[in-house]
Amino acid sequence: MDKHMILYRGSLKSCNYHCSYCPFSKHPMSERELDRDQMQWCSFVKRLLKKVKALHIGALMVVPYGEAMIHHWYWEGLAQLSAFAEIDAVGIQTNLSFSVSEFLSSYEKAGGVPEKLRLWATFHPEMTTVSEFCAKCRQLREQDIQLCAGSVGVPENLHLLQELKQELNGIYLWVNKMDGLRLSYTQKEREAFEEIDPYFARELMRVPANVSMCRGRLFVEADGGLRSCNIGSTLKENWETLDDFPIPECSRKQCSCYLAYGGRGDFMNQVLFGPYPLFRIPRCPRxxxxxxxxxxxxxxxxxxxxxxxxxxxxxxxxxxxxxxxxxxxxxxxxxxxxxxxxxxxxxxxxxxxxxxxxxxxxxxxxxxxxxxELQDSWLTDLAALKKELRFRILTYRDCGKLYKVTLIRSTHSPWTQQETAAIMSHISDAKSLRCYIEENCLQIVSADAxxxxxxxxxxxxxxxxxxxxxxxxxxxxxxxxxxxxxx
Ligand code: SF4
CATH class of the missing domain: 3.40.50.1000 (HAD superfamily/HAD-like)
Known part of the structure; x- marks a missing residue:
């Protein structure tokens, strides 16, 4: 059974950056509010450690509204979780404004496992430069920290993102579609963004909601509220008392952002991004x-x-x-x-x-x-059983080479293991053969195939x-x- 992944969003809603398009840059939080966020995060971590085995959880990613990596409690919590043997990976979305060396030394001091760390670094062109951002990405990569970098695909920033791609020197750069602006891309812009991010076309695909693909995933909020993904409906269960993965529910028509569609059970998510695709770090298979x-x-x-x-x-x-x-x-x-x-x-x-x-x-x-190849000789051994077990024999040959035999019968009569054993016991050279059942078809191939x-x-x-x-x-x-x- 694949392990599950949890996303966590605390009550943090403030950021040290002040991008003009972002609501969280305009919302300073009081000491009290920050204390509350710390308390909620620490309590979440504690509970998570208790539930990891029972809920078969393998990974966690923090997806804050503001910037969490400027607060030491997130560093410590991530370190603590990564030290737990059952946990394969811990990650966080960040603007990468923190000091890489300070963070890594504090993370390791708190018992953090660097190989389990995954960072999702977003480039904010109003607040940092390509060279400053890429220097930090490279610094992390030199320490073997796995990360991805990305930005919103605003056409006006195309050249900047092309420069960013170049400077990142092989670190994956994702491009998010412009959300909520109701703008569409020209063919030329689309192609240019696909050059930067080969998976940009997926961002533009319509993904009809299909909640059956969302079993075993959870989005946990600061107050313990649960959803199947960041945009899914609120579930009736609560994180505090949860002892099994809830049945997913969703009233959405589309899985409209990466945190939604990227975490579904569709096989292509794992093909492209590995066992925990929400970290968005490509697997790049050959x-x-x-x-x-x-x-x-x-x-x-x-x-x-x-x-x-x-x-x-x-x-x-x-x-x-x-x-x-x-x-x-x-x-x-x-x-x-x-x-x-x-x-x-x-x-x-x-x-x-x-x-x-x-x-x-x-x-x-x-x-x-x-x-x-298969020999023909044993086919005659089957003749005696044809009537009793009611099957026809289909043989597959190419250029005279026999390589597969199917014993087919009515769709209402699936083969059983006992019947298969009976068939094999009648074949003189059964050791050289392998058979497997596909409902009403008993397939026979070479034992080496x-x-x-x-x-x-x-x-x-x-x-x-x-x-x-x-x-x-x-x-x-x-x-x-x-x-x-x-x-
Ligand atoms: S919107 Fe979220 S919960 Fe709903 S089907 Fe899509 S991924 Fe699943």
Missing amino acids: AVFLDIEGTLFSSKDNCGESHTVEVSSNIMGELEILAKQKVYLLFATTMPYREAMQRCRKIRHLFAGGIFAGGAHIVWGQEREYYY NKARGVETLCRWMDISPKDAVAVGDSKEDEEMMELCNS
């Missing part, structure tokens, strides 16, 4: 292996039938982003090659090849392919490590390949 049914397409179709299926426009856009970044896209499916190509007709041009027939057939472009081995072969052909690849799937057949790539 290859992505994608299962087809249940992953790229939600519909499960009967094996043996072939028709084209559509991916959502958002997934299509995201695949195009990856292809543009020269990331190798590869199928990893139990379908035979021809069926997969037929079903994925609209997206196959983006893919460099893949693993087909559960690993029995591996394809890399036009240049290379490999089959785990599986998706994980397919990933290893393709990675060798591409001259990359499986650790530089990401794999996504939704079934037992995908587990080993996902472990190989994503661990």
Whole structure:
């Protein structure tokens, strides 16, 4: 089970910067209000430490309205949380105005683990310069602190952001769409911002709300109020008494900002930004292996039938982003090659090849392919069982090579493990075979063929490590390949 991520927003509403467009720059907080924020944060940290194991929490990010990193209690709390073994990462949004060396020494003194720290640094052009901001980013990077930097995509600031991108020298620079200004971008502006941030196109996509994608995420407010995300509806549960993740609720029509859409369970968030995508630090894989049914397409179709299926426009856009970044896209499916190509007709041009027939057939472009071949001899062993178990035999061959056999029967009769065992006990050379159930289809391939081995072969052909690849799937057949790539 993936670990969960919590976002926290205290009652802080003040900032040391005074950007003209920001309401929090005009709201000084009294000592009393600041004390209250400190007390609420400390109480939140205490409770979080108590709940980490039971709620299976792996990461926390502070998303304040004002600037929190000028207050020592946030430094100490983050350090305390990072020291806890169950916590994988702690992060905070900041304007980066604090002293990096003072912060890091205080964080480490308080037991903080630098490798677990994630910073989301926002560039405010009215208050700092490109060189000052980038010097701090580089200073953090030199200390191996993971961070992203970003700014709002205001067209007037385009040249400044291009300069920022250059100076950041490889640190990811995200660009947020202009929110609330009801302005749209020209094609030229769009392209220019996409040059700066390859994921800017995602910012402009409409993401229809789908609360089923928001299980296991929580946005906690200073008073213990809960939402599924920063813009979701208030839930009836309270942080103080919470002992299980609440059922998400939402009345929004769209997930309109990164903190909303970026934290959903859609697989592409993790492909692009890792296990805790809300930190917004790209994973930059060199290859992505994608299962087809249940992953790229939600519909499960009967094996043996072939028709084209559509991916959502958002997934299509995201695949195009990856292809543009020269990331190798590869199928990893139990379908035979021809069926997969037929079903994925609209997206196959983006893919460099893949693993087909559960690993029995591996394809890399036009240049290379490999089959785990099967002998024909054992097929006659099945004849005696055909009537009793009511199945037909489909054989898959290419250039005379047999590589997959499907025992198919009525859709109302899914195969059971006992029947599979009975079939295998009748086959003379069962040791050389591997079988798996796909509802009413019992698939038989070589014992050496599986998706994980397919990933290893393709990675060798591409001259990359499986650790530089990401794999996504939704079934037992995908587990080993996902472990190989994503661990
Ligand atoms: S708005 Fe937030 S809670 Fe609602 S569906 Fe989108 S991400 Fe989930």
